[in-house]
Amino acid sequence: MKNTETMMTKQWRPFIHFTPEKNWLNDPNGMVYFNDMYHLFFQYNPTGDKHGNMHWGHAQSTDLVNWQEKDIAIYADPDGLGYVFSGGAVVDVNNTSGLGDGTVPPLVATFTHHSKDEVQVQSLAYSQDGGDTWVEYANNPVIANPGLKDFRDPKVIWDEENSQWVMALAVEHFIYFYISSNLIDWTFASQFGEGYGTHGRVWECPDLFPLTTPCGITKWVLIVSLDPAGPNGGTGTQYFIGEFDGKQFISDHTETRWLDYGPDNYAGVTWDGLQPTSNKRIFIAWMSNWVYANDLPTNPWRGGMTLPRELTLVNSSKGIMLANLPSDDITSLKAEFTLTDANTLPESCAYEVVWKFDKSLGDNSITFFNSEDEKLVISYVAENNEIQLDRTQSGWNEKGFGRVATAPLKMTDENTIECSIIIDQSSVEVFTEKGLTTLTSNIFPKVPYSEFTITRTSQLECFTLINKVTS
Template identity: 45%
Template sequence: MPLLSSAVPCESPNSWIPEFHFYKPNHWINDPNGLFFFEGTYHLFYQMNPDDVVWGNMHWGHATSEDLISWEHEPIALYAEPEGLGYIFSGGAVVDVNNTSGFAKSGETPIVATFTHHSKDEVQTQSLAFSLDGGKTFEKYSNNPVIPNPGLKDFRDPKVVWYEPGNYWVKAVVAGQCVHFYRSENLLQWEKLSEFGHNIGAHGGVWECPDLFPLHCEQSGETRWVLLISINPGGPNGGSAMQYFIGDFDGRDFLVQDKDTRWLDYGTDFYAGITFDNVSEAPTQRTIIAWMSNWNYANKTPDNAWRGAMTLPRILKLVKHPHSYALCMEPVKQSEKLWSSKKSSHRVFDAPIALPDAYKLEITLEKTASETLLEWRNGQGNLIKLKIDLANMCAHFDRSEAGFDNHDFAATIDVPLLASDSEFMEITVCVDTCSLEFFFANGERTLTALCFPDSAFSELKVSGNLLSVADKTEILVSPLKK
């Protein structure tokens, strides 16, 4: 199954090119932008440098898919205006089904992209572009910017949601280390509503890429509002990360359920994620894609044939805990088509498990196996370790011996696991040539990490207090379908 049927051939000395993650050959990419679904097609826009494999000269690249897994590259959607309003920074897009913007004149459905213009003088303003052909091409709004800069250095990354009780649009824009909310009936004129974030959440760096939306919890039958915020630096394991808040939105103010800091992913390589507009499964779930990198080393990773990739698309759901709500994430169901049905099962761990280059692991651990160590190895002496300590309900990930270790890349990552009544811990790991995505306990905890070994990890060694008469520990290996 080709991931990118229009991909440009490129060379990578150590085969780090992703096999099933989206990337752009011979280019730099970062934040996903303007995600929406329309007439059977998913649209992914993203920050792209058309001239280099390091950050700069920001445009909006574009790709489309019918299944969120196989993507087609499309022409650049929004071009930078270095001598005008500026470069095209991050933002979102909405399907304006009621033509509130008035852009459609002949019955079309406008797609309205909201983005930040970043001028050569580093002034950030909020602008619009619209498409009348389903997102194939965009025209910038003639009266940009629609929200001028209020005197702030960091004022960017607009994301818009329809607020149905009030019959108007709400836009979230990050402003330093908080969020400003605006309202509009037509997407063109905006009135400021409120601010959120003062003395709440993590503040180790600048806030970026907000996303506000309602989610319905199937367990409780209640609906809560979710606010996603990326932060750089200040993540729980160094550099970039995503935090989130759960509460209620009354059309003006976001009212948080508590002041706890919650992390969407505990790895160092899940950032700037936003969700798709106009997906039918909402509001019981949202589909999210994130940039798979970290600003600590994003410009320095070792493959000059490409730089930057997206995570697997994931489903976000709201789960009820005794006194609060939380989010869980799992790969979209469409990702199952990636894996071969010829899976191998392993329950005796005296010998290492042979591994393909790209695959999915499904791990079932009995809680009686209080400590388990998984070690990925190759013939060049590279090593990745994951220690799962079920006695203390935590996991420890170590890539300090994985090959590339420059520029704060050799991180060790700690993940607090959630206690449950189940006698098993279920873990899914999606492994590509340069990344691992871990999903613990049905996605209630996740960990995303890049790795650049000298060659693919060819074996997995499993050890710990695993062996007992009633041992039900099992590891299933499903290779990538070729």
């Protein structure tokens, strides 16, 4: 009898999503772009496939598709300041920190040290060789704990208008903002959160940055993850759009706005360092949920990332909202796949099905299925004007995994709905309403889905994306 705990699960290794070669992964950390290289750091346990013993793992890519996993970047110090929790990284172009050697700008990472006694403080590390090796700042921590249990996940950005560094920090149910001229000496500026959005047990992994609308209006965006109280149970990520005056963030709205309605999009933040080139904000998130994250059936790895997505501001009937769609690096992979009469799906690749339908005709659905009688159902429910993602019969279904996720459509004046559905071995990501409504979900079918059916007349296109494992 085979030991299911040690069986390799190559059938679930994705083609175009990042996963570590082995062991546990969660939050993306320290994403920074420098010298034509995207750096992805992440919460990593080098000694096991469950959460604990947190270090910063490291991978890098030139195209956001093909990733090379590197050595551990920042090591835990259990007998010192502690384990290395989440944070960010920036290019210190003008060497304001004085941590550079004067030849190239240093990369500076800000992160949380979490001690054995569960005391959380904010620390620095820096790299003088473009991110390959890192040195911890000798006088860590740079922000001591003021006596709070949840005090973590610093994300820093350069505020060009005010010539200062700004840190967003998750503190219990709020976001604290700190400012600095040198990344080392920090001053508390303000806090945000009371009366805004959804408050679960704790807020986590904030990110603050400006974006400009197609009409040329610049707004500030604040992303906040929370656990629990997500839109469909467990974890979730909300966002706020407003103004930042260099000290205080003021949201234009109090209601909750979800970045993604699926169960498996958490702790996402954006790459820094793109400002001199495209000024894009490319986002990536941990594709899991704390309800079952430690029990997912993959081996020898556990945990992966969503597709990289470009965040943009969109003018809608409900005002300015945040959209997220796969980055150009992903969409450039597309090659058209001709569907047969039997709607047979492509084999041995990630693929996209573009499903277009008229919602005025009522309920509609597309069902992906395999030879094991497993199925994934994506539906439009007219009564609620929502998209549903039903994975209750999609394959592995334990530890609270089986669920139906729902996402309300926002653009009520449109009848033609286009859903981009990207399936990659063990994940499905649905993008509709030009990225205003998205759902991200893990799936673990015994064998790949081989065909699909639809319940009403629809327009369908199918594209292959890539046909080789790159992780």
